Structure formats: structure tokens, C-alpha cells
Amino acid sequence: MAVLQGEAVLKVVAHVSDQEYSAWLLPAVREALGSSGLQMEDVDAYAAAAGPGSFTGVRVGLATVKAWAEVYGKRIVAVSRLEALAVEASGGAGLGGRFRECTTGSGIRGCISTEWDGLGAVW
Secondary structure (H helix, E strand, O other): OEEEEOOEEEEEOOOOOOOOHHHHHHHHHHHHHHHOOOOHHHOOEEEEEOOOOOHHHHHHHHHHHHHHHHHHOOEEEEEOHHHHHHHHHOOOOOOOOEEEEEEEEOOEEEEEEEEOOOOOEEO
């Protein structure tokens, strides 16, 4: 889970415990926003992994940002987990610009290309 402002990553909170994701997510968001000096009203958009991933984890993330979008009137950005991993592998070079990464999975080789628009987002 991360808070971004433009191209800057303000805070990252990793889910590295045995705690259920559904119980971990909201306190992690509270911690990330609080340490960034932000409130939910300050967020421009919410991003959530749309897969691939565990059915329950993806569902929890998407349902959470859907609720926030309804309450705060903000937009949702669906993020491919593979694209997010490519951004991480590129050292964040994909934030605010273009990047191209190749990935191999299940014996199928494909390329991922994306462009980020510099949203302030909870991810």
C-alpha cells in the first residue's frame, strides 16, 4: 500500500505479517496517510490491484476503493499487479513517464507497457 503525490512516493506500508489482508488494510492506510500529513479528503484517486492475485485479496482491495470512491467522490484506477511489479523492478522509472518491461510467466512471454499520469493515489 503506498501514498503517492505526483511522481513522489510519500509512504509505503508493506503487508509482511500473517494478519489477514482485510484486517491489515485500513490501519495501514490510516498509518500511511497520517505519516504523510494527509486525510482521505486530500486523495485525488484510489488505485487497487485488479489482478493477478488471490481472489479474496483482489476483492478486498477493489471493494475498499469502491467504497472510498463512493463516499469521497473520487475516481478509481485499476492497476495490473504485473505492471506494478514492473514499476518496482524498474526502480520506479515508470512513475510519471513511460517504461517497458518484459515478463515471463506460465511459459508465456509478454511485454507490459504503461504510462502513469502523476495522480496522487492510495495504492
